[in-house]
Amino acid sequence: MPVALITGASAGIGKEFAKLFAAKGYDLVLVARRKDALEQLAAEIKLTYGRASHVVAADLGCSTASQTVHEAVKAVGLQVDVLVNNAGYGLNGPFAKVPIETHADIIQVNISALVQLTRIFLPGMLERSNGGVLNVASTAAFVPGPMMAVYYASKAFVLSFTEALANEVSGTGIKVSCLCPGATITEFQVRSGMDKTDVFKGAVMDSVTVAKLGVDGLERNETVVICGLKNQLAVAAAHLVPRKVSASLVRKLQDLT
Numbered sequence: 001m002p003v004a005l006i007t008g009a010s011a012g013i014g015k016e017f018a019k020l021f022a023a024k025g026y027d028l029v030l031v032a033r034r035k036d037a038l039e040q041l042a043a044e045i046k047l048t049y050g051r052a053s054h055v056v057a058a059d060l061g062c063s064t065a066s067q068t069v070h071e072a073v074k075a076v077g078l079q080v081d082v083l084v085n086n087a088g089y090g091l092n093g094p095f096a097k098v099p100i101e102t103h104a105d106i107i108q109v110n111i112s113a114l115v116q117l118t119r120i121f122l123p124g125m126l127e128r129s130n131g132g133v134l135n136v137a138s139t140a141a142f143v144p145g146p147m148m149a150v151y152y153a154s155k156a157f158v159l160s161f162t163e164a165l166a167n168e169v170s171g172t173g174i175k176v177s178c179l180c181p182g183a184t185i186t187e188f189q190v191r192s193g194m195d196k197t198d199v200f201k202g203a204v205m206d207s208v209t210v211a212k213l214g215v216d217g218l219e220r221n222e223t224v225v226i227c228g229l230k231n232q233l234a235v236a237a238a239h240l241v242p243r244k245v246s247a248s249l250v251r252k253l254q255d256l257t
């Protein structure tokens, strides 16, 4: 059976990725901190899709967590065919007031763990000339994000990294996609302190639709998948105006000070 490893599978978009890959016949490696939520999802997946899940409770904010995940996968004799680097978070607030530990943790979870896991699992895919890497960035990747500067910059990294990787592995049989959701109803908006901002006012997407766009995009080997027409138009508009103007607009949307 092919295996999909999904980080951030305990909630939101990641949970939906897990169900979609199970429905396609994949066994799963589910990674997040909340073991109970992962075990509950594993049971639901077994019941609904008859697929097996291996639960790995790990804090990707820890620099050795990717290695722990690798050891856990090796210990049960699995190979990873599709890697979904979905875990990520941000925190609303002025850069100088958010604790340095939080900035470092966001960089570790959103960037370093994603790079480490890709470096760990890509060589096996290349050897087999088969596999996929789906990295979750955001429409935040396309603009500077005052009041969430590190989060937006982390997603710009994910976009650039994934585009470069897609080029490097083209023609090898490995598919690489970067999913860029806009505002999506998950636990993210409360956890990031974004629920009180204007970002989540108006049309937002649901996690099932967003995850499906990601899986479909990876299947088509589409390098960058921007979720939904509204977000596609917003990104197109951002390309037309100076980045200073984008920064001012984003600040207006999410400044709670």
Ligand SMILES: NC(=O)c1ccc[n+]([C@@H]2O[C@H](COP(=O)([O-])OP(=O)(O)OC[C@H]3O[C@@H](n4cnc5c(N)ncnc54)[C@H](OP(=O)(O)O)[C@@H]3O)[C@@H](O)[C@H]2O)c1
Pocket (backbone or CB within 6 Å): 007, 008, 009, 010, 011, 012, 013, 014, 031, 032, 033, 034, 035, 037, 058, 059, 060, 061, 062, 086, 087, 088, 089, 090, 109, 136, 137, 138, 139, 180, 181, 182, 183, 184, 185, 186, 187, 188, 189, 191, 207
């Ligand atoms: N929702 C949006 O509006 C939106 C928009 C654009 C991009 N995104 C991106 O979409 C991805 C998924 O987010 P979501 O919206 O589904 O948010 P969510 O509902 O908060 O889910 C985030 C997932 O990441 C996991 N996670 C967070 N920190 C972790 C850590 N230190 N170690 C291991 N796992 C960790 C969480 O699990 P535990 O808490 O159990 O560890 C959870 O499963 C993120 O990369 C996010 O940046 C979201």
